[in-house]
Amino acid sequence: MEPHVSGPAPLAIAAAGVNKSFGRTSVLHNVDLAVGEGTIFGLLGPNGAGKTTIVRILSTLIAADSGDIQVAGCNVARDPDGVRAAIGVTGQFSAVDDLLTGEENLRLMADLHHLGRAAGRLRVTQLLDEFELAEAARKPVSAYSGGMRRRLDLAMTLVGSPRVIFLDEPTTGLDPRGRHTMWAAIRQLRAGGVTIFLTTQYLEEADQLADRIAVLDRGRIVAEGTPDDLKRQVPGGRIHLRFVEPELLHAAGRALETAVHDEEDLLLVLPYDGTVAALRHVLDRLDDAGVEGAQLSVHTPDLDDVFFAVTGHPTTEATPAP
């Protein structure tokens, strides 16, 4: 346990009143962010919400129109090189050199960080082992699988031992195994004291990894808190009952007063708190009413539910990010 000091915890990222427009399209409105040192911060939102724009602003790639932003103690506008020296970025699109081998890509990073010959070689070998790339080290990256490229991408980000790491949708497009490998790597980084700012479309991912989550909707932060805080705002899961005939749907609807009808899809949707008792209650009521031939499925809360709870509208894709 760390001793609790008085006053606010030191922040790795502090942003206040960030605005950004592209031409006449406003992309970010008054975004405030506070990310504590050594924590994982998850920025959750659908495509087009502005997640990538925030990462690009925080990582000095583009300038905000207004707002005050400090990353690793340096001002993004006034001391971008100070920020760059402290951060590592793995973007959504792979940032590796396809014509070079995995080892050469990592050596390139070591040289650009001025690690020196011996130390650079050591760091490269260590990262190749850590990310299970040692066997493919001498193969050109163009021959790598998607998961290998993603691992190399993250390994390249880590060559300079950054204190703050930005991961823009690090697991999008990965298979479940690749996703779990990535999650393990991210947790290990935090254990080493690194601050991680990650964006994701998946509530489960934010829930699994993040200490705090902010929900971004059309350029505004609409909710912020711990995963538990957020999930408390979600009305829990749902039970879907699907029927083949409208008469059965209506009979079941009469038996279950809290259900919402969807006549078109012959679907009944019921709020569900995840307990066995509640499920048994639903089944008992259906039995009592003599309704048979229903298909039942249980849905746990997902991003759509969080969205609906905090914004009052479902996730809608804005114009896709460039």
Place this chain on the structure above:
Amino acid sequence: MSTLTYTVADSTTMLRRNLRRLARYPSMTLLLVGMPIVFMLLFVYVFGGQLSAGLGRALAAGHAGRAGYLNYVAPGILLMTTAAAVQGTAIVVAMDMTGGIIDRFRTMAIARASVLTGHVLASVIQTFISLAVVLGVAIALGFRPTANLAHWLAAIGVLLLFTLALIWLATALGLAAKSVETASNTPMFLTLLPFLSSAFVPTATMPAGLRQFATYQPFTPVTETLRGLLTGTPIATNLIEAIAWSLGIAIASFLWATHLYDRRHAR
């Protein structure tokens, strides 16, 4: 380390990366070096015999026939080699800028200039290797430069300055291109310019209009300077014009390229 040492170190790293990329992707270099060789063979063996008859005074003293035309056209072919080689510059710059790795470089505390200087230095090396190959083929075919050491050094200096000018221009074109395909097309006009200069025939033989264009475009004074240094034809004011054109193009293109590099991804 000082800022300058960082700039040198990072530029060297980027140079190494680009040379490695060129070595991994040799088909492009081979294709670009093949073009001037094909034109040299075409002009010397198909048109050369006939063309030399009409050149008369334009040929260097003691030159005549097909071999005389080879000696006349070889300096222009060297400039065409540069013009072709820089198409590769535009392509590799555009490949870099449209790929993801440029964003990685931009989020690292590396010398800002190093990305572009790395490309430019690699292209200079690539172009001079191409020039050496084409010169070797020309000599094998019978090109006999009369230059002494001082002339050779001056010729290399003129070629280097002109090559740098075209490389910075191609770098800017590669940065301005929205796609790699565009970048491979926009510098193509450079390979046409030698035909509209004194590289293949004297400008005096061209109709009015074209003649003025040919006389006052950069390839003509650079060709005349190079031809004078290598084969002993008169140079006159062409050296000054060649240096002025090269410096002008180099400086304007350098400013354009760095402006595009700073502005790109600003959205």
